[in-house]
Amino acid sequence: MNESSALRFVTNREAIVEELPWGPHEWLSRPGLVAADQLLLVRVTMPPGKGHSFHRHPLMEEIIYVVEGEAQQWVETEKRTLTVGQIAHIPVNLVHATFNNSEKPLVFLAILSPANAPGPPLVDVSLEEPWASLRQQ
Amino acid sequence: MNESSALRFVTNREAIVEELPWGPHEWLSRPGLVAADQLLLVRVTMPPGKGHSFHRHPLMEEIIYVVEGEAQQWVETEKRTLTVGQIAHIPVNLVHATFNNSEKPLVFLAILSPANAPGPPLVDVSLEEPWASLRQQ
Secondary structure (H helix, E strand, C coil), X not given: CCHHHCECEECCCCCXXXXXXXXEEEEEECECCECCCCCEEEEEEECCXXXXXXXXXXXXXXXXXXXXXXXXXXXXCEEEEECCCCEEEECCCCCEEEECCCCCCEEEEEEEXXXXXXXCCXXXXXXXXXXXXXXXX | XXXXXXXXXXXXXXXXXXXXXXXXXXXXXXXXXXXXXXXXXXXXXXXXXXXXXXXXCCCCEEEEEEEECCEEEEECCEEXXXXXXXXXXXXCCCCEEEECCCCCCEEEEEEXXXXXXCCCCCEECCCCCCHHHHXXX
16 A cells, blocks of 8 residues: 555445454554554454453553443453443553453454554463463452 | 553543533543553544534644544545544644534544654644635535
């Protein structure tokens, strides 16, 4: 994509859909779609019983914003139930996780910055302690 | 605020409310509230007939995400009606504007990055051409 083909407006028709184990991801802002330099935006629809277990983004700051339903949200070892319109703010490299323990779909926005960080975007730590046994406590 | 008092979770109880001519702004992520370095997040409730006229952010990239209602959204001289779940992506320093021409409240998220840009966050160009007469055309 050259810069001139970058979109200024994105609806669900233009969104790039990625199927992940914890539900479909609709990318609304990322390089190759819009002229994103600072901002990634993805809307995740997480079915009941699913979750994106403990992980960290080595070089990106993140916000989770709940659009629909209810999230069990972790930031490090702190847990909250987030409902519509509530957020978690996750500084760079802090471990976090999102689960849907409810009986309805959870829809949330994940906002990440910057958009062009080098290296792996995500490091899974779900099998390491204390994260592996945190939810059972 | 020292770093240790930064919130990880923000609901409407903790949000910082700012009253602006085009409707109340609920800040969910900004320095002094969370440990924001990259991400500003504000939820704007814009009554019918109101608008945030043409302006630019010299050093910040922005996304507008519609949560409720309908926005007349401009990015430079291009106009779209955005409905729930649709976005505008605004590269650094591009002129843009948001109006509520509908009969219902418009609620949208404004996401800006970075969070600590120096200088004026916003430059109003609403009285300059071509912006001043753009909506009348």
